[in-house]
Amino acid sequence: MDEEHVVSSLVDLIFKAETTLPEDVIQALQQAIDNEKGIARIQLENMVKNARVAQKTGRPICQDTGVQTFFVTLGEDFPYCTRIKPLLIEAVKIATESIPLRPNTFDIFTKEKYTDNIGDHIPAITWDFTRGKTATITAVPKGGGSENMSKLVMLSPGLGLKGIKDFVIREMIKAGGNPCPPTVVGVGVGGGADVAMNLAKLALLRPVGNRHSNQAIAQMEQDLIKRINETGIGPMGLGGITTVLDVHIEHAPRHPASLPVGLVVQCWADRRATMSIDQHGHCVIQ
Amino acid sequence: MKQRIHRLQLPCEKQDLMDLSVGDSVYLSGVLFTARDAAHQLLLQTPKYEIIFDPDSKGLYLCGPLMKHIGEKWVVISAGPTTSSRMNLFESDFLQKFSQIRLVIGKGDIGDSTKKILKDRGVYLVYTGGTGALAADQISKVLDVFYLEELGMAEAIWVFEVSSFGPLIVASDIKGNSIFTTNGVNTL
Numbered sequence: 001m002d003e004e005h006v007v008s009s010l011v012d013l014i015f016k017a018e019t020t021l022p023e024d025v026i027q028a029l030q031q032a033i034d035n036e037k038g039i040a041r042i043q044l045e046n047m048v049k050n051a052r053v054a055q056k057t058g059r060p061i062c063q064d065t066g067v068q069t070f071f072v073t074l075g076e077d078f079p080y081c082t083r084i085k086p087l088l089i090e091a092v093k094i095a096t097e098s099i100p101l102r103p104n105t106f107d108i109f110t111k112e113k114y115t116d117n118i119g120d121h122i123p124a125i126t127w128d129f130t131r132g133k134t135a136t137i138t139a140v141p142k143g144g145g146s147e148n149m150s151k152l153v154m155l156s157p158g159l160g161l162k163g164i165k166d167f168v169i170r171e172m173i174k175a176g177g178n179p180c181p182p183t184v185v186g187v188g189v190g191g192g193a194d195v196a197m198n199l200a201k202l203a204l205l206r207p208v209g210n211r212h213s214n215q216a217i218a219q220m221e222q223d224l225i226k227r228i229n230e231t232g233i234g235p236m237g238l239g240g241i242t243t244v245l246d247v248h249i250e251h252a253p254r255h256p257a258s259l260p261v262g263l264v265v266q267c268w269a270d271r272r273a274t275m276s277i278d279q280h281g282h283c284v285i286q
Numbered sequence: 287m288k289q290r291i292h293r294l295q296l297p298c299e300k301q302d303l304m305d306l307s308v309g310d311s312v313y314l315s316g317v318l319f320t321a322r323d324a325a326h327q328l329l330l331q332t333p334k335y336e337i338i339f340d341p342d343s344k345g346l347y348l349c350g351p352l353m354k355h356i357g358e359k360w361v362v363i364s365a366g367p368t369t370s371s372r373m374n375l376f377e378s379d380f381l382q383k384f385s386q387i388r389l390v391i392g393k394g395d396i397g398d399s400t401k402k403i404l405k406d407r408g409v410y411l412v413y414t415g416g417t418g419a420l421a422a423d424q425i426s427k428v429l430d431v432f433y434l435e436e437l438g439m440a441e442a443i444w445v446f447e448v449s450s451f452g453p454l455i456v457a458s459d460i461k462g463n464s465i466f467t468t469n470g471v472n473t474l
Contacts, residue, residue: 038289038309039289039309039455039465042311042414042453042455043414043455046414046417046420046453047414047416047417049417049420050366050414050416050417050418050419050420053419053420053423054364054418054419057419059363059364059418059419059422060352060363060364060418060419061364061416061418061419062364062366062415062416062417062418062419063349063350063351063352063363063364063365063366063418063421064350064366064368064416064418065352065364100352100354100363101352102350102351102352102364102439102440103438103439103440104440106438113437113438115438143416145368145369145393145415148369148372176394176395176466177393177394177395177412177415177466178369178371178393178394178395180393180415180416235414236393236394236412236414236415237394237395237466238412238455238457238465239465267415267416268416269416
């Protein structure tokens with residue numbers, strides 16, 4: 001495998017994620033513009049205009065280029081499994097200089113300010129495995145403003161599905177304009193505390209407009225979209241009928257005693273880009 | 287409600303702001319300085335006579351920009367607003383200390399204590415969050431940077447000259463009205 005080619009492709013992947021808003025998000029914003037008027041419409045128009053400027057100029061959509069976050073799925077016969085982590089780290093260092101990315105990693109204990117977006121456990125990498133010879137990497141730069149709205153609750157199971165919905169709606173009302181609405185909301189239900197939070201973040205990978213394959217979960221997603229939009233928070237919290245672009249729920253079975261619900265919010269700049277590497281090290285950005 | 291569009295030049299006096307009502311659009315020109323959490327803390331801890339620039343005459347832009355050093359110059363790459371409510375810890379003390387600041391720019395709601403101190407004195411304007419590339423286009427010049435070594439790029443104080451910066455929305459006007467009421471929901 002030509003490692004230089006892989007690193008430069010990973011830099012391109014980060015560049016794409018930082019500068020090009022996915023088509024499903026653009027479409028959802030365009031749709032929202034048609035539904036809004038006044039201040040709400042101005043906010044949405046600015047977002048779409050900004051996305052165009054970013055793509056045209058190759059400048060990051062948002063100055064908060066986020067915590068570099070990757071979801072990696074390795075095929076069991078992909079020959080370079082152990083090389084992915086060091087190459088990702090290398091790519092983040094290079095991308096920080098070349099794109100550039102804002103140095104976003106601080107150490108609260110030593111007061112050290114890292115200049116390359118690298119540190120213990122950062123970039124954040126979530127690993128999964130599948131059949132086949134290919135590795136798939138999705139870059140999701142995660143901004144601080146929306147990440148700050150994340151929450152975990154361990155509900156009493158007796159509160160049931162209504163408890164889940166009430167928690168999500170309550171938190172989104174509390175968040176108001178802070179996470180840069182219209183947001184994409186990821187909800188993780190079940191598992192344990194860690195599983196629920198991981199599922200909530202994983203839920204953000206799903207394209208906007210895409211419903212869960214389980215009918216009951218899809219129904220709750222739709223209910224939540226409707227109810228959160230009815231709050232009137234609107235784009236940037238300035239009022240309107242578009243507070244979320246989508247709500248995605250992922251699910252794991254729960255322990256009889258527990259009903260964990262994780263909530264992760266993504267700003268309207270729902271940045272994602274995916275790349276695959278085949279068994280010869282050939283990279284294709286989707 | 288009729289939404290009006292204003293052009294505003296900094297520095298400004300109180301009377302220049304009387305006409306700005308909640309929900310109006312503003313295009314701003316003049317000099318802004320950026321500050322977020324760490325810069326607020328640092329400027330609050332530093333005696334006024336030791337502060338090497340004059341915050342009072344400028345607009346306060348809650349922003350941690352993405353900058354690039356090209357040749358001898360700093361260039362703005364992306365520079366949208368940061369979440370204003372994080373500054374609730376410091377903002378009223380900060381505005382008390384720098385008592386001539388009349389303009390605060392950020393995103394989302396600000397704390398009641400900040401609203402109170404801005405009443406009869408200045409306005410709070412919001413820029414669309416996440417639109418950093420657009421904002422960079424409206425920053426005509428990087429005039430200076432302070433505390434870059436101590437605070438790093440995102441937290442340093444950058445002094446920008448802006449030209450037709452906007453559309454900003456008046457979120458708190460000089461009469462003390464706010465676009466954000468209960469739970470940050472606009473009820474206009």
